[in-house]
Amino acid sequence: MRWLGHLLVFSVALLVALPFIWMAYAAFIPPEAVFSGDIFGKLGFSLANFEVLGRGGFWEGFWGRLLFSVLLTGGVTLLQLTTGFLAAYAIKEGTKILPFFLVLLAIPVELLLVPLYGLLVSLKLLDTLWALVLPFAASPFIVYLLFQGMRTVPEELLEAARLDGAGHRVLLTRILLPLLRPQLIAAGVLAFAAHWNLVLYPRIVAGSKELKTVQTWITDLQRQNPADWGPLSAAALAATLPLVIIYLLYERRIVETFEEGLKG
Amino acid sequence: MGRNNAHWFALPAVALLGLFLLYPFLDVLRFSTWDWSGLSEPRVVGLENYRNILRDPDFYNSLRITLIFGVMTLIPFVILSILLALALDGQPYERPIKALLFLPGLVTLGGATVAWYTLFSPEYGALASVLPVPRWDQSPFWALVLITLFTIWRHIGYGVLVVSARLKAIPKALLEAAAVDGATAAQAFRYITLPLLRPAITFLVVIGTVLTLQGYTAVFLLTRGGPFGGTEVLGYYLYKTGFEVGRLGYAAALTVIILVLTLAFALAQARLLREEK
Numbered sequence: 001m002r003w004l005g006h007l008l009v010f011s012v013a014l015l016v017a018l019p020f021i022w023m024a025y026a027a028f029i030p031p032e033a034v035f036s037g038d039i040f041g042k043l044g045f046s047l048a049n050f051e052v053l054g055r056g057g058f059w060e061g062f063w064g065r066l067l068f069s070v071l072l073t074g075g076v077t078l079l080q081l082t083t084g085f086l087a088a089y090a091i092k093e094g095t096k097i098l099p100f101f102l103v104l105l106a107i108p109v110e111l112l113l114v115p116l117y118g119l120l121v122s123l124k125l126l127d128t129l130w131a132l133v134l135p136f137a138a139s140p141f142i143v144y145l146l147f148q149g150m151r152t153v154p155e156e157l158l159e160a161a162r163l164d165g166a167g168h169r170v171l172l173t174r175i176l177l178p179l180l181r182p183q184l185i186a187a188g189v190l191a192f193a194a195h196w197n198l199v200l201y202p203r204i205v206a207g208s209k210e211l212k213t214v215q216t217w218i219t220d221l222q223r224q225n226p227a228d229w230g231p232l233s234a235a236a237l238a239a240t241l242p243l244v245i246i247y248l249l250y251e252r253r254i255v256e257t258f259e260e261g262l263k264g
Numbered sequence: 265m266g267r268n269n270a271h272w273f274a275l276p277a278v279a280l281l282g283l284f285l286l287y288p289f290l291d292v293l294r295f296s297t298w299d300w301s302g303l304s305e306p307r308v309v310g311l312e313n314y315r316n317i318l319r320d321p322d323f324y325n326s327l328r329i330t331l332i333f334g335v336m337t338l339i340p341f342v343i344l345s346i347l348l349a350l351a352l353d354g355q356p357y358e359r360p361i362k363a364l365l366f367l368p369g370l371v372t373l374g375g376a377t378v379a380w381y382t383l384f385s386p387e388y389g390a391l392a393s394v395l396p397v398p399r400w401d402q403s404p405f406w407a408l409v410l411i412t413l414f415t416i417w418r419h420i421g422y423g424v425l426v427v428s429a430r431l432k433a434i435p436k437a438l439l440e441a442a443a444v445d446g447a448t449a450a451q452a453f454r455y456i457t458l459p460l461l462r463p464a465i466t467f468l469v470v471i472g473t474v475l476t477l478q479g480y481t482a483v484f485l486l487t488r489g490g491p492f493g494g495t496e497v498l499g500y501y502l503y504k505t506g507f508e509v510g511r512l513g514y515a516a517a518l519t520v521i522i523l524v525l526t527l528a529f530a531l532a533q534a535r536l537l538r539e540e541k
Binding site: 005009084101108110117134135137138143168197219239240 | 271278344352363367374479480503512
């Protein structure tokens with residue numbers, strides 16, 4: 001029985017890892033090897049695929065789009081954490097609106113493409129940067145995660161600080177912010193990944209060249225040159241690596257936060 | 265009333281979510297009574313969109329595909345989550361493997377599909393040069409299998425986490441007592457572990473159904489609904505009619521129908537799985 005378990009775990013793990021291994025391998029395949037069809041024959045290492053990505057103007061090319069996406073998603077993540085942190089604080093301090101956020105948690109954002117599009121049209125935000133920012137500036141999930149974290153902060157601690165004359169600002173920045181660092185990191189990584197992984201939404205509400213996210217850029221390239229995997233894999237790797245690195249750095253926190261959320 | 269006016273701190277989140285989440289969620293009802301392309305002036309048509317959907321063969325086809333896809337994905341997903349959580353429990357490699365399984369859900373979707381595409385494409389794919397890859401670009405069945413595998417790949421880490429969190433909450437003393445009473449491992453699993461895992465399984469089935477009924481991203485990225493419309497799940501049909509064909513009113517009515525279907529399914533399953541004891 002035991003060895004069957006090991007076998008299952010390791011075969012699944014291998015299959016799950018396979019696309020990653022392949023992505024890392026294909027990104028450095030020399031272009032000649034792809035054209036000759038001899039992919040596994042001789043091991044080659046080449047950076048040519050990454051050079052291809054740099055062609056064209058910077059802002060419209062891959063690296064510009066990558067930078068744009070990092071800044072955009074990073075900004076949205078900070079906004080989400082800020083609004084979520086403040087809302088979680090309000091709930092902790094006795095504002096009875098947790099049910100409001102829990103109900104919103106059940107609304108499937110992905111399905112709201114049509115009404116959201118209509119709203120952006122009437123607000124005249126279509127095809128502006130705001131269309132990519134405002135609908136994601138707050139998240140019920142992040143509020144919930146941060147409130148779960150704040151619940152573990154002993155009330156006496158806040159009470160003592162209040163007696164010493166601490167106001168909201170001091171409580172928030174000097175006491176709660178450092179105490180909630182782990183939860184903020186985990187929530188931040190999840191928020192970043194969620195916004196980073198929007199595929200259809202940015203395509204619909206912000207289609208112009210200056211607003212293209214790296215996702216859209218890669219998807220377009222794939223549609224135009226499906227057989228040209230060298231540059232495709234290089235782009236995929238470069239767009240995935242930042243997330244993988246952040247994840248590996250904070251993996252323990254993220255998995256634990258999820259587990260705590262499940263106990264909720 | 266919050267202490268020292270702390271309730272004001274909730275205002276940004278409440279206002280933003282009210283405007284960009286709650287309002288569109290309710291507003292979709294109004295859009296669903298419109299004939300509207302997004303560019304033209306909307307025309308109010310009452311319930312005509314709903315009437316048309318109920319007579320639309322493409323809608324039923326896409327509903328059928330979604331249900332097939334749901335069954336194809338959910339059953340292996342839940343079973344695999346349980347088996348993996350059991351096999352991983354208490355192993356020295358539990359943590360790193362869980363971390364690995366969780367990774368696909370977070371990485372760049374576009375990048376992940378590129379890796380899948382270049383690996384599995386029957387025409388250009390790397391695997392095709394080593395072993396025969398089914399022609400999922402021509403066969404709707406294999407295309408669905410591909411989407412199924414991709415979906416499971418992306419979410420298996422979460423599934424394992426859900427089951428595993430529940431597994432850890434089962435008191436070890438219970439299983440030890442069973443062993444003392446002479447229960448085999450299989451019996452202990454059947455009569456103790458499995459019933460106690462029921463809430464986790466219910467959770468996975470309900471969440472999984474909701475996600476299948478509403479998902480479309482993998483379809484958009486890998487097959488674009490093809491071949492021959494064979495992977496046109498409801499969510500993708502919604503996107504296509506709304507933003508490729510340009511019938512936003514019709515798509516809004518579809519959104520409402522999908523939401524109602526989701527709610528009905530989730531409630532029925534939650535009830536069924538709870539009462540089955």
